[in-house]
Amino acid sequence: MASPADTPLSGLTPEPAPEAKPDTESTSPDPAPIHLRTSTPADIFSSQIWSRTFNQRRDATRLPFGFCKPRTVADIIAAVELANSYPNVRISIRSGGHSWAAWSARHEAILLDLIDLDGGCVEYHDRTGIVSCPPAVTSGELSAFLGKRGRMFPGGHCPDVGMGGFLLQGGMGWNCKNPDLFFAARRAGPGFPGIVTRFWLRTVALGEVYKSVYLFSTEQFNAVLQWIIEISPTAHHSLEIVLVSQHSPDCSTSPPTLIAAFTSFSPSRSSSLAALSPIHDSLQSLPVVPLAQHFCQPTSLPKEYAQQLATNARPGFRTRSDNAYLSPHLSPDETASVLKKAFLSLPTKESSALWFAMAPTSSRSLDTSPPHGHSSSLDTNSGFNHPSKKDGDINKENDKFKGRMALSMQSAHYVALYAVWASEKDDERCDTWIWESFQEMEAKGVVEGSYLGDADFQFREAGWRFWTEEKRGMLEEVRARWDPTGKICSFLDKDEPHA
DSSP: OOOOGGGGGSSSSSSOOOOOOSSSSOOOOOOOOOEGGGGGGGHHHHHHHTTOOOOOOOOOOOSSSSSESSHHHHHHHHHHHHHHHHHEEEEESSSSSTTTTOOOOTTEEEEEEEGGGGGGGGGETTTTTTEEEEEEBBBBHHHHHHHHTTEEOOOOOTTTTTHHHHHTTTTOOOOOSHHHHHOOOHGGEEEEEEEOOOOOEEHHHHHHHEEEEEEGGGGGGHHHHHHHHHGGGGHHHHEEEEEEEETTTSSSSSSOOHHHHEEEEESSHHHHHHHHHHHHHGGGGOOOOOOOEEEEEEEHHHHHHHHHHSSSOOTTTTTEEEEEEEOTTOOHHHHHHHHHHHOOOOOTTOOEEEEETTTTGSSSSSSOOOTTTHHHSSSSSOOOOOOOOSSHHHHHGGGGGOOOOOOOOOOOOEEEEEEEESSSGHHHHHHHHHHHHOOOOOOTEEEEEEEGGGOOTTTOGGGGGOOHHHHHHHHHHHHHHOOTOOOOOHHHHHTTTOO
């Protein structure tokens, strides 16, 4: 999981549009076929529906109406028109297929798998530093493309996550065109009321990456977590700080190991040393000694992606995940007390627990003012308008969305649990570990909210605290304006229809 508040999503459409040349030559492909469940052999249809979902735990009662891999926007329009010809057929969208709950596989919906859209064409504009890509391009693919040009975009930690799924969970930016949609694009997730066909993203220079890693025994959990919590608020802003509990790949019976990792994204080794040295020096005050330590070692985005991929659930494994933003008012000792049981009781050797430092950025405002040179007098609703509204009414209503985004839930502490296992017989045991861990946190009143991207609404709705009450109301307003009949599949909750 990457911190969504640090993702500079530039907009649903570019302002101004980059005059980029395609990396590959475009042609006019034949229309993509729409395969219907009623006319496609069951085994072929099922393999198409589930082939790009990484979680082997699949709900066979969710039977899509049809399936399509659109190559062009015209293919998408054709699928939407077909869905509109049936009163109860909806549209679901898949970018990377990486959601834990397989949000894209929906009952009686036409699944649009965007893997072939625009031939996966990625475009880069040297003058503006803006890259554009279709939603199914993954973090790893985009990183490799930009790395050749000395640029980067802070995508997700997992290289196989589609940019569409990642960006719609969060992002940061501002645009004057359709500000209500741009508001929703940053944290609506599966509740976004439309189909995004391309993203324009502002890149940054690809600097050097260095990392310090310290390994500890789980017996030292309280002291280690308290140490990290205390140093995080004053750590350099370039650092990503995490504490992970996981088993070594070659150990099946030993306790898990605590891994404290500090990753620096800086222009040079000297700047990384300046950021990482205070962390290293603070070890002197820690009452425990690391089992192993690696200070300011060079790494790279490709290496980090490869390492993440190696620790992810392998194909064929079953998974369950949940998460929470904890109260920022918890003391370091209280936070350790709340998390200790979960971090020390991983149900399988493939499972893991994560604490992510969100401070000090968690205290900043997530809403922004229009950037210099823009004003509210610009056209704020070019594109589609609600048919029952006049332009002036729409512009007035959209004023409240300018410089704001649905992303609104944050805290100093983010915690996520990832259960991974191979056999169906372990479903209940692994589910129980996740469920009881978060029920205990809820009972203690320490949960502020949750991150949309690591949630499963059918497992635990988390009180729908993925946004503040104000932002949730604004998001529902946008959804009602752009998709009043609910044609686009939204959140996969307990009321979802099934066979």
